[in-house]
Amino acid sequence: MAEPTHHRQPKAYHNPRFLESRDARALRILAEYLEPLSRFQRHQVQDTIVFMGSARLKSREAAQTALAEAERTGGDRAAAQTMLELSDYYEAARALAHRLTDWSKKLGDVGRRFVVCTGGGPGIMEAANRGASEAKGLNIGLTISIPNEEFDNPFVSRELHVHFHYFFMRKFWFVYLAKAVVLFPGGYGTLDELFEILTLVQTRKMRKRMPLVLFGTKFWNDVVNFDALVRYGTISPQDAGLFHRTDSVDEAYEIVTRGLTEHALGSPGPVL
Secondary structure, three states: OOOOOOOOOOOHHHOHHHHOOHHHHHHHHHHHHHHHHHHHHHOOEOOEEEEEOOOOOOOHHHHHHHHHHHHHHOOOHHHHHHHHHHHHHHHHHHHHHHHHHHHHHOOOOOOEOOEEEEOOOOOHHHHHHHHHHHOOOOOEEEEEOOOOOOOOOOOOOHHHEEEEOOHHHHHHHHHHOEEEEEEOOOOHHHHHHHHHHHHHHHOOOOOOOOOEEEEOHHHHHHHOOHHHHHHOOOOOOOHHHOOEEEOOHHHHHHHHHHHHHHHOOOOOOOOO
């Protein structure tokens, strides 16, 4: 007579079928809070400077190469020329992140203060991670799983590359640790992040005094007519003063470091 076969059932937290099911969604959301939290605590990351901007912009070197290729092959020279002009923003983000990382490393705190944080992708994100890496500082990349998006950003510190499924959890981590935000020209994602932050500040859901810099005056004036919002009465004149606009790395550096020195140095860690 054959011996009965006993099949040991996996524990719930070892059961991929359950963990990936609709019923376990709350656990997955909680994991996207707890797992990054454990990493930031392990590496003593207390707060961040967040850089946001287009994934489509190229470094000056890459843009020059693309323009030369367009001229050689008869490609779209106008588009390549525009990309070369926009590469100034890539280089500005790289330089600013380098300077801010140098500055933060000299503060002498026990934990890591004002760590450069981006969405971990190409373009402006790569530029900021690159600048921080070239300054020999740890930096953060908060990537998101979206279809048909392949890229390589080798400048994110491997131990602080966090990959998300839920956009709202990724946005939470952008804002929760942020003590300053710098936004470069970008598309829907950048605009979404800008207006979410402005809404949190305007409604006092986020009370921390946080420098908010829009880099690229002409771009931002062309794309968002804040003066018109004031004129139509849909925001107050004070709401138009929640951010600074500049085209200067020096000025952006001064705005951010002055704001952090005045309002954040004595308050390490998350502050809402």
